Amino acid sequence: MSEGLITPIVSTSMARVTVECLACGADRSVEDPGRGRLEPGECIRCGYVGWARRGELTETLRRALRDRTAESRRLRPIEPLP
Ligand SMILES: [Zn+2]
Numbered sequence: 827m828s829e830g831l832i833t834p835i836v837s838t839s840m841a842r843v844t845v846e847c848l849a850c851g852a853d854r855s856v857e858d859p860g861r862g863r864l865e866p867g868e869c870i871r872c873g874y875v876g877w878a879r880r881g882e883l884t885e886t887l888r889r890a891l892r893d894r895t896a897e898s899r900r901l902r903p904i905e906p907l908p
Pocket of ligand 1: 850871
């Protein structure tokens, strides 16, 4: 094995983050812009465009979002971390 000779392409400054669809819970890996907004686009499963970073979505928040989603079909972009 000569792994030391090869530099993995993934070791760039652009990190990837896993996000979760707020509607159906599907996972998606997107590039993390750092300070900017994540733009995963539409969910390939349900077409929804609301996402949350994996791990930030608690069961409580999940429920609240589900209720809100049922009330008003407003699209919520992912907000950057404070
Ligand atoms: Zn979805």
